[in-house]
Every structure is written in C-alpha cells, then in structure tokens.
Amino acid sequence: MKFVKRLKLVAALVPALALGAEAVAQGSVSLLNVSYDPTREFYREYNEAFAKHWKGTAGQDVTVRQSHGGSGSQARAVIDGLDADVVTLALAYDVDALRKNADLIPEDWQSRLESNSSPYTSTIVLLVRKGNPKNIQDWDDLIRDDVEVITPNPKTSGGARWNYLAAWGYALKQYGGDEQKAYDFVSKLFANVPVLDPGARGATNTFVQRRLGDVFIAWENEAFLSVEQLGKGEYEIVVPSVSILAEPPVTVVDKNVDRKGTRAVAEGYLDYLYSDEAQRLAGKHYYRPSNPAIAAEFADKFPDVELFGIDEVFGGWNKAQEIHFNDGGHFDAILEAIAKR
Amino acid sequence: MTAALQAHSVKRKRFGSRNNRVIPGFGLTMGFTLLYLGFMFLIPVGGLLLYTSLMSWEEFWKAVSHPQVVASYKLSFGASFIGASINLVFGALVAWVLVRYEFPGKRVIDALVDLPFALPTAVAGIALVTLYASTGWVGQNLEVWGIKVAYTQLGVVVALTYIGLPFVVRTVQPVLEDLETEREEASASLGASRLTTVRRVILPALLPALLTGYALAFARAVGEYGSVVFISGNMPYRTEITPLLIVAKAEQYDYQGAAAIGTVMLVAAFLLLLVINGIQWWTSRRGL
Numbered sequence: 001m002k003f004v005k006r007l008k009l010v011a012a013l014v015p016a017l018a019l020g021a022e023a024v025a026q027g028s029v030s031l032l033n034v035s036y037d038p039t040r041e042f043y044r045e046y047n048e049a050f051a052k053h054w055k056g057t058a059g060q061d062v063t064v065r066q067s068h069g070g071s072g073s074q075a076r077a078v079i080d081g082l083d084a085d086v087v088t089l090a091l092a093y094d095v096d097a098l099r100k101n102a103d104l105i106p107e108d109w110q111s112r113l114e115s116n117s118s119p120y121t122s123t124i125v126l127l128v129r130k131g132n133p134k135n136i137q138d139w140d141d142l143i144r145d146d147v148e149v150i151t152p153n154p155k156t157s158g159g160a161r162w163n164y165l166a167a168w169g170y171a172l173k174q175y176g177g178d179e180q181k182a183y184d185f186v187s188k189l190f191a192n193v194p195v196l197d198p199g200a201r202g203a204t205n206t207f208v209q210r211r212l213g214d215v216f217i218a219w220e221n222e223a224f225l226s227v228e229q230l231g232k233g234e235y236e237i238v239v240p241s242v243s244i245l246a247e248p249p250v251t252v253v254d255k256n257v258d259r260k261g262t263r264a265v266a267e268g269y270l271d272y273l274y275s276d277e278a279q280r281l282a283g284k285h286y287y288r289p290s291n292p293a294i295a296a297e298f299a300d301k302f303p304d305v306e307l308f309g310i311d312e313v314f315g316g317w318n319k320a321q322e323i324h325f326n327d328g329g330h331f332d333a334i335l336e337a338i339a340k341r
Numbered sequence: 342m343t344a345a346l347q348a349h350s351v352k353r354k355r356f357g358s359r360n361n362r363v364i365p366g367f368g369l370t371m372g373f374t375l376l377y378l379g380f381m382f383l384i385p386v387g388g389l390l391l392y393t394s395l396m397s398w399e400e401f402w403k404a405v406s407h408p409q410v411v412a413s414y415k416l417s418f419g420a421s422f423i424g425a426s427i428n429l430v431f432g433a434l435v436a437w438v439l440v441r442y443e444f445p446g447k448r449v450i451d452a453l454v455d456l457p458f459a460l461p462t463a464v465a466g467i468a469l470v471t472l473y474a475s476t477g478w479v480g481q482n483l484e485v486w487g488i489k490v491a492y493t494q495l496g497v498v499v500a501l502t503y504i505g506l507p508f509v510v511r512t513v514q515p516v517l518e519d520l521e522t523e524r525e526e527a528s529a530s531l532g533a534s535r536l537t538t539v540r541r542v543i544l545p546a547l548l549p550a551l552l553t554g555y556a557l558a559f560a561r562a563v564g565e566y567g568s569v570v571f572i573s574g575n576m577p578y579r580t581e582i583t584p585l586l587i588v589a590k591a592e593q594y595d596y597q598g599a600a601a602i603g604t605v606m607l608v609a610a611f612l613l614l615l616v617i618n619g620i621q622w623w624t625s626r627r628g629l
Contacts (some may be wrong), residue, residue, distance in 0.1 A: 158592075210493075327590075
C-alpha cells in the first residue's frame with residue numbers, strides 16, 4: 001500500500017535528524033545537571049567557575065545546562081529518560097529512586113563522595129514576620145493555639161519532608177525519645193496549618209503574598225532568599241534550638257555518563273563542588289559549606305544550632321519515607337484525624 | 342469535465358474514494374489521523390490502562406476507594422459540574438452579547454474570552470487567589486458578608502469556572518452567527534411571545550453547541566491542576582482535588598496507585614461525556 005511506503009520514508013528520516021544533532025556536540029563537551037528549584041542562582045555562578053577550572057586543567061570547553069524543578073518530579077524525569085549527567089537534588093530519597101526504579105546508579109552512590117555526597121548542607125529554620133509579633137522562639141511555639149503555621153505538603157514536596165522530620169526530631173529530643181509524644185506534637189503542629197501548598201514555591205507565595213500564617217517553616221537558604229529578595233526588613237529568621245541537618249546530595253548518573261562518554265568531566269564537576277572556591281560560592285548562596293574551614297568564614301551568617309542527622313534519628317530516608325509519608329503512614333493518619341475533628 | 346471525473350473515480354474505486362472528490366488523499370490523511378491519534382492519545386491512555394492492569398483487583402480497589410480519594414472525587418466532579426453549569430448560562434450570555442450587539446470595546450472583550458486558554462494556569466491560580474484571599478480586593482469585601490472563597494471548596498469552583506469560560510462561548514458563537522435574526526423576526530411576526538421565541542426558536546438551534554461547550558468545560562475542569570492548587574488550600578478530605586492526589590502518589594514513586602486513580606477519572610469522565618453526547622444526539626433526533 002502506498003501510505004506504508006510513505007511511512008517508511010518518514011521512519012527513515014527521523015534517526016537521520018537525530019544523528020545530525022549529535023554530530024554538532026563533538027567540538028566541546030556539554031553536561032546536563034538536573035537539580036531542584038532553589039539552587040538556580042548558585043549553579044549559575046558555579047557553572048562559570050567550573051568551566052574556567054576545567055578549561056585550565058583539562059583544556060576542554062564545557063557548557064553545563066541546568067534543569068530546575070521540584071526535586072521529586074526532576075528525579076522522575078531522569079528515571080523516564082532525561083539525559084542527566086549529574087543530579088543535585090533536595091533529598092537522598094529522590095536520588096535513591098534513580099537506583100530503585102531505573103538502576104541508573106549503584107547501591108553505594110552516597111558513599112562515593114565526602115559528607116554523604118552533600119558538598120553543601122542546610123537546615124530547617126522558622127521565618128516570622130517583622131518584629132516577631134507572636135514571639136516565636138522555638139518549635140514548641142508552633143503548637144500554640146494562637147499560631148498559624150505555613151508549610152508545603154510533605155506528600156508532594158521533598159523539602160517539606162525535612163520540615164516535618166525536623167519537628168518530629170525536636171519532639172523526640174524534648175520528650176526523651178517517646179514516639180507517641182512526638183506523634184502528638186506533630187499532630188498539633190499540623191492542626192495549626194491552614195493551607196497545604198503542593199510545593200515550596202506556592203507555600204512561600206501563601207506566606208509572603210497572601211500574608212497567611214504567623215510562621216513559615218523553610219530551608220535556611222530559602223529563608224535567607226525570602227528575607228533578601230521578597231522584602232527587606234519584612235521578615236526575620238528564627239533559628240530553633242534543635243533542627244535537622246538537611247543534606248541535598250549529588251551524584252553522577254552512571255548509566256548516562258557511560259553511554260555518553262562524559263564520566264570524567266561529570267566527576268570533575270562534582271569533585272570541584274568541594275573546592276574552596278565552590279564552597280565559598282555555596283556559602284554566598286546561603287548553603288552551609290561542608291568544609292569546616294570554609295564554614296568558619298561564614299560563621300556570622302549561619303548561627304550555631306544543634307543539628308541531628310536523618311540516619312541517626314530516623315534510620316535513613318527509605319525508612320522515614322515508609323513510616324511517615326507513604327500511604328497509610330503517620331502523616332496520613334495525622335491529617336485524617338485532623339479532618340475528622 | 343464530467344467524463345474526466347467519472348474516469349478518475351472508476352480508476353480509484355477504493356474504500357473511502359467512492360465519491361467524486363475534488364481533493365484526493367483519503368489514504369494519506371486517514372493514515373496520519375490514525376498515527377496522530379495513536380501517538381497522542383491511544384498510546385498514553387493504553388499505558389495508563391496497562392499500568393493499572395498490572396495491579397490485582399484488591400490493590401486497585403484499595404487505591405481508588407480510600408476515603409481520602411473518595412472525598413477528592415466528590416470535590417473534583419462536583420466542582421467541575423457546578424463550574425461547567427455556571428459557564429453554560431453565562432457563556433451563552435456572553436456569546437449572545439458578542440454576536441447580536443455592536444458596542445465599543447467588543448473586539449477587546451472577544452479577545453479576552455480566550456485568555457484562560459493562553460494564560461499559564463499557575464498564573465491564573467495566583468491571580469485568582471490574590472483577588473479572592475481575605476487580603477485581596479474581592480476577598481476582603483466578601484469577607485464582610487461572611488463568604489470565604491480562597492482556601493475553601495468555593496475557591497475550587499471559582500478556579501474551575503474561570504478555566505472553563507471560553508469553551509461554551511466559543512462553541513455557541515459560530516452557531517449563533519449563522520442563526521439569522523430573520524428567524525426571530527419570523528417567529529415574532531407569527532405571533533410568538535419573546536419568551537416563546539427564545540424557548541422554541543433560539544434555544545433548540547443552540548442546544549447542540551451548548552451541550553458540546555458544556556462537555557468540554559466539564560472535561561477540562563475535571564483534569565485541571567495548575568490553577569486549583571493555588572486557591573484550594575489542598576487540605577485532605579476537604580479541599581483536595583483528585584489530580585493532586587495523583588501527583589502525591591507519583592511523588593512517592595507509586596506509579597500504579599497514580600495510574601489506578603487516573604483510570605477511575607478517565608472512565609468516569611468518559612461515561613459522563615458519553616451521557617452528554619447521548620443527550621445531544623437525542624435532542625437533535627427529536628428535532629427540538
């Protein structure tokens with residue numbers, strides 16, 4: 001039949017076009033870094049620094065393309081075939097999904113680089129309105145009856161899972177490790193949440209533009225950004241007595257770099273994140289540098305706070321996810337109880 | 342001329358080319374139609390159903406009948422129903438005004454109707470919540486009357502009404518343009534009252550277009566995500582729409598659970614559209 005012939009012609013044309021595109025990339029090397037939302041400004045600057053460094057050491061021109069979005073949806077894009085050379089996401093659970101769902105990285109990916117593969121870290125802080133009218137000083141102020149709390153939904157936002165776990169970890173410390181008391185504490189906290197935005201962006205909008213809520217639970221780096229950009233003097237950061245060490249990890253996507261032949265430059269890209277220059281850039285963009293010497297330079301910016309890790313308190317991300325956030329977990333039970341009230 | 346055409350049709354006596362056609366190409370256009378529908382629609386939907394079919398019946402039932410999910414169906418379909426109904430009435434009114442009357446700024450209003458198509462839904466959602474929140478222009482005035490829109494189920498209805506607005510207008514408009522005013526005049530000169538003219542002459546002619554617009558607005562609203570999540574507040578059991586739950590499932594890499602809820606929405610929407618199309622077919626048969 002005639003149209004079968006035509007179809008064959010079309011089918012023959014498609015790969016030819018793809019080959020043409022591939023050939024263009026021969027002269028220099030290009031990397032795709034799939035990251036999450038608030039790293040945009042940091043990586044823009046870092047990519048320039050790295051290009052200079054790589055030109056000087058390896059003599060190769062490198063252009064780094066960036067992709068930003070919600071951490072979970074970015075991970076799913078890579079699982080579904082987005083050609084990322086490296087991923088720099090918000091939580092290890094999303095990176096580990098590349099292994100569990102698509103076998104793109106090896107089991108030991110998180111021990112390949114220093115500091116749990118997290119060249120920069122952050123923590124969870126409380127953002128309040130100017131003058132701190134509700135006098136919020138620590139986590140236990142968030143369960144007061146007269147306080148409204150804004151946080152995104154931990155079911156849909158990776159960042160919000162840190163918020164929830166930070167509060168849970170605080171309660172555990174406060175009540176001597178009593179899980180039931182921690183559950184009650186977090187229940188009371190979420191009873192004070194009037195709106196659950198799906199992502200951090202929407203939640204920021206709710207707190208800043210809609211002026212809803214008295215306190216916004218946020219990553220430290222994002223809280224700094226809010227204070228700087230969204231209204232100088234309009235907001236204050238309250239650092240709680242205890243908080244969680246938020247580690248946004250990075251990794252090379254092994255299957256992709258081996259297929260594309262970009263392993264050397266991709267590994268160089270991540271290694272250089274630990275250099276003094278990159279560590280200072282991270283500090284400049286409100287992430288806590290993992291190198292203690294560089295972190296000391298930013299000591300006046302980042303107040304000392306007692307930090308606990310997710311592994312020591314919750315036994316790692318996979319366990320935390322299963323117990324707290326998956327369907328039928330603690331978070332579902334808490335919200336069901338609140339809805340029935 | 343006729344002889345040449347006849348010769349042509351004899352030569353190409355194939356399926357779909359029986360009639361004398363000025364423009365040939367049934368094979369090519371049909372082929373591309375199937376290819377296009379296949380890639381754009383059948384394969385994605387097939388994938389959805391395939392994912393769902395990998396679940397056991399118990400798993401499927403557990404995923405789609407959880408009280409939180411059921412509460413979201415009620416909200417999603419209920420608010421879409423209300424939104425589409427509002428658009429049915431006011432969309433028809435807008436179309437009427439735009440077709441039947443001349444007034445300054447008509448073109449601007451005509452262009453504005455399409456805005457919900459063009460505006461990114463997230464922008465629409467933020468704009469709506471800015472207006473309707475208790476700090477917004479509209480919201481603070483409604484608050485005086487004790488009406489809360491933002492972060493309530495009413496907010497969901499507002500967003501779904503907004504995104505469905507163009508559908509009824511744009512389906513009714515061309516039909517109304519073809520409906521000569523002479524028919525109304527004829528009706529009047531035969532002694533029909535104004536109400537009778539509307540009821541017996543205008544409405545029957547518009548009914549198929551109205552129903553199509555209604556169905557489109559409804560279907561669009563059921564699947565809407567971007568604008569609603571900003572204004573609804575997304576509280577489980579109260580203001581959480583079904584598409585958000587699908588996102589939440591995907592976020593925990595529960596693809597099957599997400600596909601199961603997606604399938605329920607697909608089937609429900611399909612059945613409802615079938616009913617609407619059935620009504621349309623029935624009314625056109627009756628020749629109302």
